[in-house]
Amino acid sequence: MPPPSIPDYPAVLASRRAELRAQVASRLAGVRALTLEIGCGHGHFLTAYAAAHPELHCLGLDIANDRIARALRKRDRARLTRLDFVHADADDLLAALPEEISLAQVFVLFPDPWPKRRHHKNRLMQPEFLARLAARCSPGAGLYFRTDYRPYFAEARAVVAEHADWRLQPDAAWPFEHVTVFQARADAHESFVAFRRPPRVSASG
Numbered sequence: 001m002p003p004p005s006i007p008d009y010p011a012v013l014a015s016r017r018a019e020l021r022a023q024v025a026s027r028l029a030g031v032r033a034l035t036l037e038i039g040c041g042h043g044h045f046l047t048a049y050a051a052a053h054p055e056l057h058c059l060g061l062d063i064a065n066d067r068i069a070r071a072l073r074k075r076d077r078a079r080l081t082r083l084d085f086v087h088a089d090a091d092d093l094l095a096a097l098p099e100e101i102s103l104a105q106v107f108v109l110f111p112d113p114w115p116k117r118r119h120h121k122n123r124l125m126q127p128e129f130l131a132r133l134a135a136r137c138s139p140g141a142g143l144y145f146r147t148d149y150r151p152y153f154a155e156a157r158a159v160v161a162e163h164a165d166w167r168l169q170p171d172a173a174w175p176f177e178h179v180t181v182f183q184a185r186a187d188a189h190e191s192f193v194a195f196r197r198p199p200r201v202s203a204s205g
């Protein structure tokens, strides 16, 4: 959503994404398959995940710079060379991700719930975003969603269930347990797993 207060927003956005593209291309040089965590906060989950899966390349992103700074310190202490964190918005990252990199797994853990109706438009899990995300995923890629806010869980699950690019998998196991900061504060949470459907082939081939 273009902030009305910024003149020439398209140019600002293009320059921000170009800068991010250069940064990501150099930090992910040689990577083909990536595990992504959107809204990683301080990086607790992804650091534990990367330590348990040292063969995988993992990237966490968050729009809060101080959280990314803490996540990077955590990564350095753990000496995890295939784990990185970047200060970026989810849509910017999808637009800036080098073409040769496909997302193999995507974690969305306790995203901002935006409880007020007039703010629902700010929620991450919307059909358009899910289509842009699917476009960067390999066929069969997993989408792992968890929240403690029941109305958002119901809405996100319904959006994914109806989405042409995703197949909800109610019996799929949660791949890795590690309590996040927001999970620790919550009384309960709910999760779902979905998989990227193979891309549709157009009638003309």
Ligand SMILES: C[S@@+](CC[C@H](N)C(=O)[O-])C[C@H]1O[C@@H](n2cnc3c(N)ncnc32)[C@H](O)[C@@H]1O
Binding pocket: 038, 039, 040, 041, 042, 061, 062, 063, 064, 067, 088, 089, 090, 091, 109, 110, 111, 112, 180, 181, 182, 183
């Ligand atoms: C409620 S916190 C959850 C943090 C962490 N996943 C956890 O469970 O502790 C949501 C996080 O998502 C980040 N965030 C919100 N919108 C985002 C976006 N468009 N792109 C990337 N991160 C975003 C926020 O800055 C915040 O750190």
